[in-house]
Amino acid sequence: MKIEQIKDKLKEILDEKRYLHSIGTMEYAVKLAERFGEDVQKAMIAGLVHDVAKCLDKQQLLNCALKSGIVIDNIMRSQIELLHGPAGSYLARQLFGIEDVDILNAIAYHTTGRENMSKLEKIIYVADLIEPSRQFEHVDRLREKSFEDLEKAVMMAMDNTLKYVIERGGLIHPNTIYARNWLILRESGEVR
Amino acid sequence: MKIEQIKDKLKEILDEKRYLHSIGTMEYAVKLAERFGEDVQKAMIAGLVHDVAKCLDKQQLLNCALKSGIVIDNIMRSQIELLHGPAGSYLARQLFGIEDVDILNAIAYHTTGRENMSKLEKIIYVADLIEPSRQFEHVDRLREKSFEDLEKAVMMAMDNTLKYVIERGGLIHPNTIYARNWLILRESGEVR
Numbered sequence: 001m002k003i004e005q006i007k008d009k010l011k012e013i014l015d016e017k018r019y020l021h022s023i024g025t026m027e028y029a030v031k032l033a034e035r036f037g038e039d040v041q042k043a044m045i046a047g048l049v050h051d052v053a054k055c056l057d058k059q060q061l062l063n064c065a066l067k068s069g070i071v072i073d074n075i076m077r078s079q080i081e082l083l084h085g086p087a088g089s090y091l092a093r094q095l096f097g098i099e100d101v102d103i104l105n106a107i108a109y110h111t112t113g114r115e116n117m118s119k120l121e122k123i124i125y126v127a128d129l130i131e132p133s134r135q136f137e138h139v140d141r142l143r144e145k146s147f148e149d150l151e152k153a154v155m156m157a158m159d160n161t162l163k164y165v166i167e168r169g170g171l172i173h174p175n176t177i178y179a180r181n182w183l184i185l186r187e188s189g190e191v192r
Numbered sequence: 193m194k195i196e197q198i199k200d201k202l203k204e205i206l207d208e209k210r211y212l213h214s215i216g217t218m219e220y221a222v223k224l225a226e227r228f229g230e231d232v233q234k235a236m237i238a239g240l241v242h243d244v245a246k247c248l249d250k251q252q253l254l255n256c257a258l259k260s261g262i263v264i265d266n267i268m269r270s271q272i273e274l275l276h277g278p279a280g281s282y283l284a285r286q287l288f289g290i291e292d293v294d295i296l297n298a299i300a301y302h303t304t305g306r307e308n309m310s311k312l313e314k315i316i317y318v319a320d321l322i323e324p325s326r327q328f329e330h331v332d333r334l335r336e337k338s339f340e341d342l343e344k345a346v347m348m349a350m351d352n353t354l355k356y357v358i359e360r361g362g363l364i365h366p367n368t369i370y371a372r373n374w375l376i377l378r379e380s381g382e383v384r
Contacts, residue, residue: 075373078382159358166351171373177364181267184363190270 001096006048009095017133018054024131025050025124028146032123035147039120046106046124049096053087064090070108075171082173085111113158113179119150126153136160155183193288198240201287209325210246216323217242217316220338224315227339231312238298238316241288245279256282262300267363274365277303305350305371314346321349328352347375 029047064087076082089108092098106124130143146153185191221239256279268274281300284290298316338345377383
């Protein structure tokens with residue numbers, strides 16, 4: 001399916017704010033792909049489609065997520081919002097015929113991250129947070145860091161997210177911890 | 193083995209600072225056990241013995257931890273200090289003949305915590321942090337909270353620890369996340 005067709009479909013199923021966020025994420029994903037030598041077309045599609053499941057209701061989210069093939073744990077069941085990643089990877093196949101596993105994983109794990117993320121997964125994780133409509137403390141620093149060092153930007157974004165969630169007494173998805181530990185161990189040469 | 197004999201042995205293998213910390217932890221563990229209806233004798237032993245492996249060198253720590261029966265993951269291997277819990281549970285059996293599984297677990301998991309901690313495990317986790325020699329921001333608030341609500345105190349202590357580790361770019365042990373999520377899900381009635 002062509003980009004314009006995907007956009008038309010997304011306009012139907014997302015609210016305006018979420019649609020604009022998707023366009024912004026796509027644009028940043030393309031910039032990061034160019035900066036770090038990733039396939040630009042893949043980054044464009046993954047960025048555009050990453051939130052395809054965002055406007056589903058609770059039951060739809062759970063149904064789609066269960067069909068995604070991703071393990072749905074009690075943290076995701078309790079914090080239903082986390083299901084929009086896995087549910088999105090299922091919908092990306094169903095609605096747009098996307099079969100590229102790297103794109104599907106980038107969609108599935110864009111909120112939690114995971115161990116040993118691919119370059120595309122890191123790009124989508126970061127682009128989702130730095131696109132123009134995002135407003136939070138230090139977002140400008142994160143934007144800068146993203147173009148300097150992709151892995152450090154993922155780490156910085158995860159640290160921000162973790163501190164935010166801790167302050168609010170929220171659940172932390174273990175995948176974020178595994179992802180962050182992996183980055184630290186990689187940096188120190190303990191994993192390759 | 194009697195408490196006095198354990199103390200004599202600990203004096204031999206711990207430095208003075210660590211020995212005094214052990215006595216302080218034991219005293220707070222007893223107070224918390226009285227407050228929350230836990231077996232005082234068990235709390236006394238677990239508090240006294242929890243850091244028995246603290247002064248081992250790296251190789252000894254690894255050897256003892258591997259013999260403990262606890263899963264030693266790459267986070268523990270990379271952050272050797274974390275091994276003193278599992279290693280301590282092994283030494284507690286070897287040196288003092290302690291066979292009570294609840295005491296051994298309280299020693300093994302006193303640094304990371306874990307899902308579904310027993311009351312004794314929570315008491316030792318907290319007593320270790322609030323004993324008189326401990327100095328950190330909000331330690332007084334944590335001391336107060338410990339006698340009001342043990343689970344909330346564990347949660348508060350974990351939040352402090354996580355924020356501290358995040359600020360320093362350190363590895364986070366997943367068990368702490370599982371423990372914290374468990375407490376949140378328990379509070380909201382989602383696990384029993």
